[in-house]
Each structure stands twice: as C-alpha cells, then as structure tokens.
Amino acid sequence: MYWNSNKPLNPYRPPFPEPGNSVEYIDLDKDGDPDILKTTINSFPVQWIDDDDDMKESDLEGDIDSDCLMVDRNKDGNYGSYSDVIVDWADNDDDNVADMQIYAEYVGEQEKDTPWGPGHLMINMDMDKDDIMNYIDWNNFNLRGWIHDGRADFYEDYLGQSLFLKIHTSPEKMNDLRLNWENPFLFYDPDNDxxxxxxxxVIDNPVRGKPGDKYLTRLTGNVSWISMSYDLDNDNAPGNEFDFDMTVNFRGKTGFNYMDQVHSFPAMRGLPESDQYFMDPRVRQLTELIYPNHKSIHNLVFERGKWDEVYFVYDEDDDCERWERVELCDPKDPYITGKRKGGLDNNPQTDAVGDRGEWDLDNSGKGNLYVSKFDGKIHLYGAESGYWRVDQNACYYQGMGGLYDGYGPERLSVDVVNPFPVIKYMDTDNNGFIDRMEYDLDGDKNFEQIVSLKELGIDDNCPVIKTESLSYDDFTSxxxxxxxxxxQQATIAMKVASKAGLNVKWYAMLMHPKSIRQKYHMGFWLQFYLFNDLLDLARRTNKKEWEIDIAKAYYNSNWDKLLDYK
Known part of the structure; x- marks a missing residue:
C-alpha cells in the first residue's frame, strides 16, 4: 500500500496503485501507444485519458499537464456518470505545463432531478504560474476548497492573481457549459507579493428547472450580483494571508449581459475517442468559455450594469480572514443573532457581531462612497440606513476557524451570549448622507441616545467618492x-480633554498606534471615550452651552474649535 493512503496527513497527490493491482492499457485511436490507463486507487476504479499522446505502457498514472483522471466512485463500472469524479488538466499555451484544471463531481442517481447541489463543476486557471489550482483530497477525491494552513493560507489557489469558475451542480444538468454560476471569481495581486x-x-444566478426538464440548471448569460472586496490597508502578509476590510455589493434583476466575453481555450477539447466514457461528453468538447475577466469586469459593472440595490459592509473589528469577501449583513433585525434566524447575521457566513452594514435599497448612490464628518469613517453614499453591532475586542472572532468550521464555508452554531452595543444610522432627508445616529451602548435593545446632525446645525453633505474611478492604490490612499x-483628530481631542482637567493617561492603551489600522481603530475609540467623558464633565458642572459645543466639535470632526474654549 502507498505510504500515505488514508492517513490523517494531507494527501497532496493520489496514491500509486497498490502492488499486485492490475494496470490495463487501451489504444483507442489505434496509433500503437496507449490512450487509457485503467487501475485501482484506494479501492476506487480509475482510468487516465492521455490527451497529449505521451503515455507509455510502463506508466502507473497519467501526467498533470494535459491528461484527465476519471474516478468510478460508486464502482458501478461506469466513468463520468452518477456519483463519479473527473479531474482534467489542460495546457492552453503549449508550454507543457497545465494552466487549467477542471473538476467535475456528479451527483448520485437519486439526486439527478435536483437543480442545485450537490455536485460541482469548477474550473481553475493558473494565472500566476505557481502550479497551484484546486485542492483535492486524493484519498476520496473530494474537493476541499476551505482547507487552510494557519489562519488563512488556503490550499486552494485563492492567493495572488488567479481566477476560477464554479457551480454547485452536475455538468449534465447545465444548459451551457461555457457559462457558470461564480463566473468568475477574480483575485487580484497588484503589488505582486x-x-x-x-x-x-461575479454571479450568474441560474433558473432552476423541474424534474423532466432537459436541463435543470439554466444559466442566463446575465450577471445579477457582484461583490468587490478590498484589503484597504494592504496589511496581508504570510500568517495573515487574507485581511479584507470592506465589501461593496451590487444587486439587480437586469445587471448586465456578458455573452460577448468569449475566451478561447482549444486545449480543453479532450481526445474525441474518449467521449464514449462520459454520460455527457460536453464537458470534454468545450473549446471556449464565456466570462468577464480581470480587465473587463470593472467597466461592465459600472458602465453596462443596471443595479437595483447596493449593500456595503465594513469589518470594524478586523477579524475577517475569509478568501471571498467581508461577508454581507442583511437589512434585518439588529438584535436577533444566529444563521438564518432573521437578524443582521442571517447569512450563515456573516460575522455574528462586529461588522458595520449599510444598505442603499434603491441604488440612489450608485455604489459611491463618502467619508462622514460625524465619525470620520467610510460610508455608503445613498444608504437609507445601517447598523453596527460593536465587537470592540473581536470576542466573536470570525477568522476562518473561530466561528467557522475550518473544513467548510458555514458558521458553526456558536451562541451569542453577551449583550453587544448597537449603533443605528439613518438618512432622514434622503440626500444620500447619514444624518441621524442612535446608540444602544448597554445592549438592552433600547436606543438611549439619539443624535441628529440637523438639530446640531451640522451640514451632513460630504464630497462623494466615485468608486468607479478608484484604482487599488486610490483605495489604499x-x-x-x-x-x-x-x-489627528484624536490627538487634538486629547489636548481639549487635558485642558478641561481630564486625566487622559487612563487611555494610554489607545495612544500608541503602530499601523494604519491602529490609527483608524484607536483614533476612533479614543475620540469616542474622550467625547463622552467631556459630555459627562459638562453635565456634572451644569455647562449646557459647553455640552452643545462638545457635541458639535465631535460630530463635525473639528476639535480645534474647543482648544480656545474658556
């Protein structure tokens, strides 16, 4: 037996056939050399198809530059059929190194009438030439895209400049295999690290059919959902591989049509004589795929896209280590917690507590942003409302293993047992800018403090930041x-507080930021604490006018005006 068969170690490669197992060679095209290698791996019957005509009768496995591995997982004597798996490599630039890997997992026959899941069709493209594509458990041939080393070093090729196309269904159910559901997922590495x-x-949501339909999963050629996620301070590094801070999400029934985004991949066409082994040989007959690529997607989103809603989320507790995005909050109850229970974290992949979500449900702001005066943070222009469940110390650590099963995408059943502060945001005059904040700082589900910028005489208008025009360098800037x-505002607030007789040294832990993120985090909280201490002092000393001036200074990001206060 191969030394690493079915051991609790990472199976980086398939086991070799066991000694004594027969190896059969078949010459399909009658050219004198083998085209099929049949054997057994871990008791599974397998066969390799030699798509580049270099197989020899002494080989024990195919190559992984252009060949195809077929696994008869249900051992019914058929390959490329119900319950089976195929893994196909393609070399489209003729450098004898695979630049594409196709993984197809077929559902069991009892699930043949289900339009969605289980099953997979996933196509990985090695854009950065590191030879890393899908991560497959070669003991059982399952796709394991969530396995990772440390905090977020995923074995699947999510790192660097890469892309994949994926759908959770069997290929034979799809109306057009040139299209996909995640079509595609694009990863960018602008600093080449x-x-x-x-x-x-990029999502093409398929129309789901019913039993008896020729194709149960009908892709549309239209994109109706886009998420754009950014590591705004570019603080990812070995040991902290993924650290997205913000996601902007566009949704719309119309979206945009992408059928003109055609890409040729002639090497996807497998050996024609091998089509006989596939229940649906279309997966081996492809020579092109249709999807927006790294270069075209930006213009398609902002120039061609017709969107109905925009969602926004910011990872305020900086605990997101997911490869996809900072997961989106739903515009639901701010206090109900738990996956699919009707709260902000209704989505099972959302951080339970800690993120700030905002929603523009009529797309009036077109996905643009602004930096507010009242808290100095980035907000979604056009958002009618928003909530921030505050998790100051990342107690409910999202990560990729804290609230998550490290082997899968969904949050574990971890109950939120502690009360959490909630800040509510509202745009009461519908001008695109938040002008009302409500605070529930003790988590008792009652907003004990309400602040209206209008009542303070503060103009809520701010310069609008055109998201469409921002490069990645612009985002980090x-x-x-x-x-x-x-x-800077926090340092001025310290001077104001000291002048008022407050001992700011109590907040020494917030006074020594060592990174962009810490300036952001500590700067906000230092201002927040000093602001409330100053309000408390004004109230205790019955200085009503000073109390109003403190509020105006804080919510207008203008502490300077209090430096000369007497």
Missing amino acids: GLTEYAIR LKSKVANDMW
Whole structure:
C-alpha cells in the first residue's frame, strides 16, 4: 500500500496503485501507444485519458499537464456518470505545463432531478504560474476548497492573481457549459507579493428547472450580483494571508449581459475517442468559455450594469480572514443573532457581531462612497440606513476557524451570549448622507441616545467618492487618509480633554498606534471615550452651552474649535 493512503496527513497527490493491482492499457485511436490507463486507487476504479499522446505502457498514472483522471466512485463500472469524479488538466499555451484544471463531481442517481447541489463543476486557471489550482483530497477525491494552513493560507489557489469558475451542480444538468454560476471569481495581486489585495465575485444566478426538464440548471448569460472586496490597508502578509476590510455589493434583476466575453481555450477539447466514457461528453468538447475577466469586469459593472440595490459592509473589528469577501449583513433585525434566524447575521457566513452594514435599497448612490464628518469613517453614499453591532475586542472572532468550521464555508452554531452595543444610522432627508445616529451602548435593545446632525446645525453633505474611478492604490490612499485624519483628530481631542482637567493617561492603551489600522481603530475609540467623558464633565458642572459645543466639535470632526474654549 502507498505510504500515505488514508492517513490523517494531507494527501497532496493520489496514491500509486497498490502492488499486485492490475494496470490495463487501451489504444483507442489505434496509433500503437496507449490512450487509457485503467487501475485501482484506494479501492476506487480509475482510468487516465492521455490527451497529449505521451503515455507509455510502463506508466502507473497519467501526467498533470494535459491528461484527465476519471474516478468510478460508486464502482458501478461506469466513468463520468452518477456519483463519479473527473479531474482534467489542460495546457492552453503549449508550454507543457497545465494552466487549467477542471473538476467535475456528479451527483448520485437519486439526486439527478435536483437543480442545485450537490455536485460541482469548477474550473481553475493558473494565472500566476505557481502550479497551484484546486485542492483535492486524493484519498476520496473530494474537493476541499476551505482547507487552510494557519489562519488563512488556503490550499486552494485563492492567493495572488488567479481566477476560477464554479457551480454547485452536475455538468449534465447545465444548459451551457461555457457559462457558470461564480463566473468568475477574480483575485487580484497588484503589488505582486503572491497574496490577494482585492477580489471580485461575479454571479450568474441560474433558473432552476423541474424534474423532466432537459436541463435543470439554466444559466442566463446575465450577471445579477457582484461583490468587490478590498484589503484597504494592504496589511496581508504570510500568517495573515487574507485581511479584507470592506465589501461593496451590487444587486439587480437586469445587471448586465456578458455573452460577448468569449475566451478561447482549444486545449480543453479532450481526445474525441474518449467521449464514449462520459454520460455527457460536453464537458470534454468545450473549446471556449464565456466570462468577464480581470480587465473587463470593472467597466461592465459600472458602465453596462443596471443595479437595483447596493449593500456595503465594513469589518470594524478586523477579524475577517475569509478568501471571498467581508461577508454581507442583511437589512434585518439588529438584535436577533444566529444563521438564518432573521437578524443582521442571517447569512450563515456573516460575522455574528462586529461588522458595520449599510444598505442603499434603491441604488440612489450608485455604489459611491463618502467619508462622514460625524465619525470620520467610510460610508455608503445613498444608504437609507445601517447598523453596527460593536465587537470592540473581536470576542466573536470570525477568522476562518473561530466561528467557522475550518473544513467548510458555514458558521458553526456558536451562541451569542453577551449583550453587544448597537449603533443605528439613518438618512432622514434622503440626500444620500447619514444624518441621524442612535446608540444602544448597554445592549438592552433600547436606543438611549439619539443624535441628529440637523438639530446640531451640522451640514451632513460630504464630497462623494466615485468608486468607479478608484484604482487599488486610490483605495489604499483613501484608507491611509481616513486613518491619519482620525488619529489627528484624536490627538487634538486629547489636548481639549487635558485642558478641561481630564486625566487622559487612563487611555494610554489607545495612544500608541503602530499601523494604519491602529490609527483608524484607536483614533476612533479614543475620540469616542474622550467625547463622552467631556459630555459627562459638562453635565456634572451644569455647562449646557459647553455640552452643545462638545457635541458639535465631535460630530463635525473639528476639535480645534474647543482648544480656545474658556
């Protein structure tokens, strides 16, 4: 037996056939050399198809530059059929190195009438030439895309400049195999450090058929959902491979049509004589795929896209280590917690507590942003409302293993037992800018403090940041400016508080930021604590006018005006 068969070690490669297992060679095209290698791996019957005509009768396995592995997982004597798996490699640039891997997992026959899941068709493309594509458990041939080393070093090729196309269904159920559901998932590495600085997820939601339909999963050729996620301070690194801070999400029934985004991949066409082994040989007959690529997606989103809603989320507790995005909050109950229970974290992949969500449900702001005066943070222009469940110390650590099963995408059943503060945001005059904040700082589900910028005489209008025009460098510059401005205001707030007789040294832990993120985080909280201490002092000393001036200074990000206060 191969030394690493079915051991609790990572199976980086398939086991070799066991000694004594027969190896059969078949010459399909009658050219004198083998085209099929049949044997057994871990008791599973397998066969390799030699698509580049270099197989020899002494081989024990195919190659992984152009060949195809077929696994008869239900051992019924058929390959490329119900319950089976195929893994196909393609070399489209003729350098004798695979640049594409196709993984197809077929459902069991009892599930043949289900339009969605289980099953997979996933196509990985090795854009950065690191030879890493899908991560497969070669003991049982399952796709294991969530396995990772440490905090977020995923074995699947999510790192660097790469892309994949994926759907949770069997290929034979799909109307057009050139299209896909995640079509595609794009990863960007603008600083060429081998890590991902931002990612764009493109969704073609299929029409789901009913039993008896020729195709149960009918892709449309239209994109109706886009997420764009950014590591705004570019603080990813080995040991902290994914650290997205913000996601902007576009949704719309119309979206945009992408059928003109055609890409040729002639090497996907497998050996024609081998089509006989496939229940549906279309997966081996492809020579092109249709999807927006790294270069075209930006213009398609902003120039061609017709969107109905925009969702926004910011990872305020900086605990997201997911490869996809900072998962989106739903515009639901701010206090109900638990996956699919009707709260902000209704989505089972959302951080339970800690993120700030905002929603523009009529797309009035077109996905643009602004930096508010009232808290110095990045907000979604056009958002009618928002909530921030505060998790100051990342108690409910999202990560990729804290609230998550490290082997799968969904949050574990971890109960939120502690009360959490909630801040509610509202745009009461529908001008695109938040002008009302409500605070429930003790988590008792009652908003004990309400602040209206209008009542304070503060103009809520701010410069609108056109998301469409921002490069990745522009995003990082924006975050740096926000963080530096936040910290500058905090230093002035310390002077104001000291002049008022408060001992600011109590907050020494917040006074020594060592990164952009810490300037942002500590700068906000230092201002928040000093602001409330100053309000408390004004109330205890019965200085009503000073109390109003303190509020105006804080919510207008203008502490300077209090330096000369007497």
